[in-house]
Amino acid sequence: MRKDKPLFTPGPLTTSAGVKQAMLRDLGSRDSEFIDAVARIRTGLLELAGVSRAEGWEAILMQGSGTFGIEAVISSAVPADGALLVARNGAYGARIATMAAVHGIEVIDVEGSEARPCDPAEIERALAASPHVTHVALVHCETTTGIFNPVREVGHAARRSGARLILDSMSAFGAVELDLSDCAVDFLVSSANKCIEGVPGFSFALARRVALEESEGRARTLSLDLCAQWRGLERNGQFRFTPPTHALLAFEQALAEHAAEGGIAGRAQRYRRNRDCLVKGMRALGFREYLPDALGGYIITPFRFPDDPRFEFEEFYDRLNERGFVIYPGKVTDAECFRIGSIGRLFEDDVRALLKAIGAVLEEMEIDLHAPPGDRG
Numbered sequence: 001m002r003k004d005k006p007l008f009t010p011g012p013l014t015t016s017a018g019v020k021q022a023m024l025r026d027l028g029s030r031d032s033e034f035i036d037a038v039a040r041i042r043t044g045l046l047e048l049a050g051v052s053r054a055e056g057w058e059a060i061l062m063q064g065s066g067t068f069g070i071e072a073v074i075s076s077a078v079p080a081d082g083a084l085l086v087a088r089n090g091a092y093g094a095r096i097a098t099m100a101a102v103h104g105i106e107v108i109d110v111e112g113s114e115a116r117p118c119d120p121a122e123i124e125r126a127l128a129a130s131p132h133v134t135h136v137a138l139v140h141c142e143t144t145t146g147i148f149n150p151v152r153e154v155g156h157a158a159r160r161s162g163a164r165l166i167l168d169s170m171s172a173f174g175a176v177e178l179d180l181s182d183c184a185v186d187f188l189v190s191s192a193n194k195c196i197e198g199v200p201g202f203s204f205a206l207a208r209r210v211a212l213e214e215s216e217g218r219a220r221t222l223s224l225d226l227c228a229q230w231r232g233l234e235r236n237g238q239f240r241f242t243p244p245t246h247a248l249l250a251f252e253q254a255l256a257e258h259a260a261e262g263g264i265a266g267r268a269q270r271y272r273r274n275r276d277c278l279v280k281g282m283r284a285l286g287f288r289e290y291l292p293d294a295l296g297g298y299i300i301t302p303f304r305f306p307d308d309p310r311f312e313f314e315e316f317y318d319r320l321n322e323r324g325f326v327i328y329p330g331k332v333t334d335a336e337c338f339r340i341g342s343i344g345r346l347f348e349d350d351v352r353a354l355l356k357a358i359g360a361v362l363e364e365m366e367i368d369l370h371a372p373p374g375d376r377g
Contacts, residue, residue: 005321006350009328010143010171010300011193012200013344015254019198022253023246034245035237037252042233044255048196048263049173049188049206051180058212060205060230063244066170066191068224069203070096073166073187074137075103076219076226077211082134083108085126085163087118087154090144091331092168096137103220108133114145114332115291120153127161136163141172144331145290146297146339148176155184164211170194171299174258175267175343186211192247195267195299195343198254201247272298274342274351281355282340285362286369290330290337302330302337308367313338319361325354 007014027034042059051057062069074096078084083106086097100107110126112118118138127133136158141148151167158165164186169178173188174195180188188206192198205226212227219225223241232240261267275298279289282303290302305311313329317338320327330337340354362369 005324005326006346006354007326007344008340008342008346008354009326010339010341010343011191013193013197013341014346015197015199015250016257016345018257019250019254019345022250023199025246025249027245027249029243029245030238034243034248037248038233038239038243039237041248041252041255044252045204045206048255048258049178049180051206053209055181056209057180058207058209058230060207060212060226060233061239061243061248062203062205062224062226062229063201063239063241064203065200066168066189066194066203067095067099069189069191069205070166070168070170071099072203072224072226072229073189073205073207074100074105075221075224077164077166077187077215078105078135079218082106083130083132084166085110085123085130085133085136085158087123087136087138087149088112089116089118089147089149090114090139090142092143092170093137093139096139096168100137114142114147114334116295117147118149118154120150120157123154124157124160127157127163131161133161133163135166137166137168140167140169140178141176141297141299143171143300145302146300147291147295148172148297151178151185152183159184171343175264175271175299177264177268180206192251192254195271196251196254196258197343197345198251199247201244202251268298270347271342273348274298274346275301277348277351278340278342278355281351282358285355285359290332290335298342300328300339300341300343302332302339305336305338306367306369308369310365310367315365316361319364320354320357323357323361325357327354 085108089112173190191203328339
């Protein structure tokens with residue numbers, strides 16, 4: 001069998017042989033074996049988050065990508081006369097503001113720099129100026145830059161104002177420690193194909209039951225009605241509409257592998273090692289990161305384009321792809337960058353192989369990042 005290219009991206013990711021193998025089954029959506037797997041997954045997600053149903057938490061699985069999960073929560077939780085404050089410092093926060101506006105939800109847009117975490121003091125001032133805000137949305141790890149935002153501080157600012165916190169933890173859940181109760185999170189959203197290392201096909205929300213029950217009757221769509229989805233799962237263990245059976249079977253295997261690696265701490269340790277190896281090697285090649293060390297996370301790292309007229313990202317990307325490596329374009333708006341992920345079923349040897357390929361591509365493109373600027377091009 002032809003070996004797949006390692007994916008140095010924020011998702012979909014490189015997955016293990018065990019996760020791939022788990023998909024090689026056909027189960028009916030009403031099969032008791034499948035329904036039992038769904039129940040185990042829901043319980044496993046709560047355990048991974050350090051919460052439980054007894055403590056008032058629920059896990060709701062939703063068909064579609066992580067963006068579908070975010071839209072399900074936004075369009076279901078915010079009441080018709082409510083308002084959503086969006087704290088944003090990148091493309092994914094901006095996406096939340098856009099989807100809320102599409103649903104006719106009033107948006108209080110608190111835009112910060114892509115190069116810095118969101119400012120809790122600025123968010124608190126915005127909440128004081130808009131006391132009608134019912135919900136606050138924050139991206140945990142803003143994948144535009146890989147920066148981590150201050151969840152606890154924003155969560156407590158929201159709670160003091162009487163608002164509920166919706167946390168987009170797409171690229172962080174499963175690899176970043178987070179105390180949901182201490183951070184005053186009401187809804188956390190993530191997806192199967194991120195740090196738990198499953199495959200695309202569904203997202204999930206972890207919700208305080210009281211916040212979930214509050215949302216009943218507020219949904220603006222049928223298929224993304226979060227409360228109805230939860231009630232359906234509670235009633236008979238089944239999805240309301242066709243579930244991604246193979247992706248769910250793969251995810252149960254991914255959860256088992258996550259636990260075997262040491263849970264969140266074990267996965268974070270591997271991702272940190274990958275990132276440290278990557279940054280050290282890229283610096284040796286002459287690249288510079290977009291963020292300073294103090295702000296750069298270990299999920300994904302943006303690197304600035306070289307100051308060399310011969311560097312064309314599309315050519316660089318294609319040459320790496322031909323050598324069997326997949327990286328990611330940049331999204332920051334104030335600099336030209338590309339991104340390299342540290343997550344998925346990747347190890348330091350994979351990173352070293354990528355670095356070797358990058359060095360070879362630079363040589364092919366006749367780019368020497370150590371040459372004096374006047375000698376480039």
